[in-house]
Amino acid sequence: xxxxxxxxxxxxxxxxxxxxxxxxxxxxxxxxxxxxxxxxxxxxxxxxxxxxxxxxxxxxxxxxxxxxxxxxxxxxxxxxxxxxxxxxxxxxxxxxxxxxxxxxxxxxxxxxxxxxxxxxxxxxxxxxxxxxxxxxxxxxxxxxxxxxxxxxxxxxxxxxxxxxxxxxxxxxxxxxxxxxxxxxxxxxxxxxxxxxxxxxxxxxxxxxxxxxxxxxxxxxxxxxxxxxxxxxxxxxxxxxxxxxxxxxxxxxxxxxxxxxxxxxxxxxxxxxxxxxxxxxxxxxxxxxxxxxxxxxxxxxxxxxxxxxxxxxxxxxxxxxxxxxxxxxxxxxxxxxxxxxxxxxxxxxxxxxxxxxxxxxxxxxxxxxxxxxxxxxxxxxxxxxxxxxxxxxxxxxxxxxxxxxxxxxxxxxxxxxxxxxxxxxxxxxxxxxxxxxx
Amino acid sequence: xxxxxxxxxxxxxxxxxxxxxxxxxxxxxxxxxxxxxxxxxxxxxxxxxxxxxxxxxxxxxxxxxxxxxxxxxxxxxxxxxxxxxxxxxxxxxxxxxxxxxxxxxxxxxxxxxxxxxxxxxxxxxxxxxxxxxxxxxxxxxxxxxxxxxxxxxxxxxxxxxxxxxxxxxxxxxxxxxxxxxxxxxxxxxxxxxxxxxxxxxxxxxxxxxxxxxxxxxxxxxxxxxxxxxxxxxxxxxxxxxxxxxxxxxxxxxxxxxxxxxxxxxxxxxxxxxxxxxxxxxxxxxxxxxxxxxxxxxxxx
Numbered sequence: 001x002x003x004x005x006x007x008x009x010x011x012x013x014x015x016x017x018x019x020x021x022x023x024x025x026x027x028x029x030x031x032x033x034x035x036x037x038x039x040x041x042x043x044x045x046x047x048x049x050x051x052x053x054x055x056x057x058x059x060x061x062x063x064x065x066x067x068x069x070x071x072x073x074x075x076x077x078x079x080x081x082x083x084x085x086x087x088x089x090x091x092x093x094x095x096x097x098x099x100x101x102x103x104x105x106x107x108x109x110x111x112x113x114x115x116x117x118x119x120x121x122x123x124x125x126x127x128x129x130x131x132x133x134x135x136x137x138x139x140x141x142x143x144x145x146x147x148x149x150x151x152x153x154x155x156x157x158x159x160x161x162x163x164x165x166x167x168x169x170x171x172x173x174x175x176x177x178x179x180x181x182x183x184x185x186x187x188x189x190x191x192x193x194x195x196x197x198x199x200x201x202x203x204x205x206x207x208x209x210x211x212x213x214x215x216x217x218x219x220x221x222x223x224x225x226x227x228x229x230x231x232x233x234x235x236x237x238x239x240x241x242x243x244x245x246x247x248x249x250x251x252x253x254x255x256x257x258x259x260x261x262x263x264x265x266x267x268x269x270x271x272x273x274x275x276x277x278x279x280x281x282x283x284x285x286x287x288x289x290x291x292x293x294x295x296x297x298x299x300x301x302x303x304x305x306x307x308x309x310x311x312x313x314x315x316x317x318x319x320x321x322x323x324x325x326x327x328x329x330x331x332x333x334x335x336x337x338x339x340x341x342x343x344x345x346x347x348x349x350x351x352x353x354x355x356x357x358x359x360x361x362x363x364x365x366x367x368x369x370x371x372x373x374x375x376x377x378x379x380x381x382x383x384x385x386x387x388x389x390x391x392x393x394x395x396x397x398x399x400x401x402x403x404x405x406x407x408x409x410x411x412x413x414x415x416x417x418x419x420x421x422x423x424x425x426x427x428x429x430x431x432x433x434x435x436x437x
Numbered sequence: 438x439x440x441x442x443x444x445x446x447x448x449x450x451x452x453x454x455x456x457x458x459x460x461x462x463x464x465x466x467x468x469x470x471x472x473x474x475x476x477x478x479x480x481x482x483x484x485x486x487x488x489x490x491x492x493x494x495x496x497x498x499x500x501x502x503x504x505x506x507x508x509x510x511x512x513x514x515x516x517x518x519x520x521x522x523x524x525x526x527x528x529x530x531x532x533x534x535x536x537x538x539x540x541x542x543x544x545x546x547x548x549x550x551x552x553x554x555x556x557x558x559x560x561x562x563x564x565x566x567x568x569x570x571x572x573x574x575x576x577x578x579x580x581x582x583x584x585x586x587x588x589x590x591x592x593x594x595x596x597x598x599x600x601x602x603x604x605x606x607x608x609x610x611x612x613x614x615x616x617x618x619x620x621x622x623x624x625x626x627x628x629x630x631x632x633x634x635x636x637x638x639x640x641x642x643x644x645x646x647x648x649x650x651x652x653x654x655x656x657x658x659x660x661x662x663x664x665x666x667x668x669x670x671x672x673x674x675x676x677x678x679x680x681x682x683x684x685x686x687x688x689x690x691x692x693x694x695x696x697x698x699x700x701x702x703x704x705x706x707x708x709x710x711x712x713x714x715x716x717x718x719x720x721x722x723x724x725x726x727x728x729x730x731x732x733x734x735x736x737x
Contacts, residue, residue, distance in 0.1 A: 066487075066700065069486075069487035069704065070486075070487065072487065072489070073486065073487050073488060073489050075489060095488065095489065187587055187588050188588075190574075199681070200681045200682060200683040200684070200685070201677075201681045201682075201701075202701065251574060252572075252573035252574050252587060252590070252592055253572040253573050253574050253576070253592070253594075253595075255592065255594045255595040255680075255683065255684065256594065256680070256681050256683060270574075393701065393703045393704070394703055397697065397703065401685050401686050402685070404683050404684055404685045405597075405683075405684055405685025405686070405687070406685075408595050408683060408684040408685075409595065409596070409597045409683070409684025409685050409687060410595075410596075410597075410684075411597055411684070411685060
């Protein structure tokens with residue numbers, strides 16, 4: 001009797017532990033915006049296929065990083081997967097918050113399915129190490145929207161050709177973009193050439209400037225992480241001078257402008273061209289919001305003086321929480337494996353998500369799905385990002401301050417701004433041990 | 438069986454007092470005292486709230502970093518300039534308004550209420566509205582001061598010199614009514630016989646104002662100065678709502694810098710705690726000076 005009672009208890013404990021080990025649900029944390037809603041729609045298919053319910057928990061952008069960082073500090077298991085900003089990866093890796101996905105991604109041939117640039121900036125840390133910690137999920141970068149009715153107006157075309165000596169068309173170089181911006185700047189008509197990011201609060205003006213900065217051949221660091229002579233190189237100074245000129249061709253009052261203000265300028269007919277993240281272009285493709293919808297065109301970043309072309313990276317990759325249990329980690333990996341499949345990525349793109357899958361990006365279905373998808377697909381091959389080491393926030397601060405002081409406040413010269421930025425960044429990097437004295 | 442009174446369970450007076458006071462004390466300790474002392478401890482450490490690394494004791498290093506950094510002094514200078522100008526203007530305008538509307542006239546009640554409206558609004562909402570009003574294209578401010586041509590109109594929020602004034606104007610608009618309210622309370626408390634005696638002695642208006650009105654209202658004016666100085670030294674929401682600290686850092690007050698250090702990608706909890714304590718010490722020191730002056734006025 002005693003023997004059978006013991007066996008019964010052992011059986012019950014085994015049953016209980018196996019039931020506990022089975023993962024019936026997964027939690028993904030992401031910022032509160034449309035792509036997160038699309039993901040929630042997409043993962044319903046995953047539940048139908050596997051029985052595992054996936055919840056996409058959304059947090060407003062303003063407090064998203066704080067929430068994730070607090071969970072990391074507590075080594076908590078509030079989420080199994082997190083769709084983290086590209087700049088977080090350094091902290092996620094060096095502080096041990098992200099699971100190393102290298103073997104998993106290589107074994108499942110996932111690394112070859114996404115564009116090189118997105119894998120590098122969303123997934124790899126340190127850069128060039130071949131170690132991956134995130135699967136590129138929501139690709140995003142800066143592009144341009146423009147008024148086709150202005151660009152294709154015969155009178156405007158003739159006047160432009162007369163003034164600049166070449167045809168008015170989608171700009172292929174930053175110099176051409178500058179000319180077009182100047183040409184359409186007509187304050188008396190309430191029309192300005194261009195809208196560019198200027199917001200000082202977080203990272204907007206830096207992201208806007210990066211488009212010119214990288215394309216002019218400048219960079220935030222050299223191979224040894226040095227910044228003196230790099231951040232304040234001649235190319236960087238020229239890039240800043242051009243960005244300042246573009247700001248001078250933008251509508252008055254855009255002293256602290258980011259994505260919402262860019263779309264507003266366009267919708268109100270104040271700007272002939274605006275820069276913005278592709279993720280915010282769907283609003284311009286809605287005739288209820290944008291009265292110029294039918295005459296709105298989109299183009300990728302133009303080239304710099306040497307033919308180089310880069311776009312500032314936005315977007316995020318999905319990572320596995322290293323504080324989750326082994327069973328949940330495995331379930332999270334299984335989810336990424338499912339999510340990375342080409343047909344799932346095609347569905348993701350069809351819902352409105354910005355896939356990083358190479359084949360889907362080149363498919364006709366994707367390229368013709370929206371008027372901006374072709375520009376997006378092209379852009380995702382030449383994206384570049386800011387620093388992604390744990391000190392990125394400290395590095396961002398002088399960048400924002402010096403750029404805004406010069407571009408918006410008109411203080412000092414471009415050389416002084418870049419010099420000041422370089423020296424402050426150098427000090428931060430020395431203190432962080434990134435640069436050895 | 439009825440228990441004898443001595444055997445009944447009764448709460449002593451002391452226990453009743455404790456019962457009433459303890460919940461408040463517990464809340465006070467948990468919500469105020471503990472965070473106050475814990476943040477004081479953190480100000481002497483190298484610590485980031487988002488890091489899993491425990492605070493590391495660094496002594497006065499955070500304070501040294503702040504006090505030896507010219508940028509921090511720039512923020513203190515901006516905050517000082519902002520405080521002096523806003524408080525001075527609020528005193529002048531608030532007290533002036535109080536003198537104007539202390540006499541009852543037709544519609545004075547409605548006018549007083551309307552004047553008080555700005556201080557009842559949320560600073561964030563006020564900041565956003567004024568940002569639109571300062572807009573060079575469609576804002577009403579440039580229109581009212583005569584700049585009708587957009588090409589020559591000043592860009593209030595894009596100019597390093599005008600941006601601070603833009604915030605000062607909003608703060609003065611918002612909080613002068615508060616000074617007016619306190620001044621009105623002081624003015625209405627002045628006994629009529631003082632004015633009657635002055636009239637019998639044929640005292641002039643300026644003499645009456647200088648020798649009767651001002652000294653009588655002074656204690657309340659000093660309280661207004663104290664409150665407004667403390668608030669101005671902590672100014673954060675209007676700055677964030679109107680300029681975000683820009684252009685560059687031309688309007689970055691100490692509180693905005695504190696916010697950037699404590700959050701916004703940096704999360705330097707140790708340094709920001711030290712900065713918060715420096716601000717606290719400055720506010721306590723200035724408040725003490727005012728309170729001493731207030732006591733002198735009361736005694737004298």
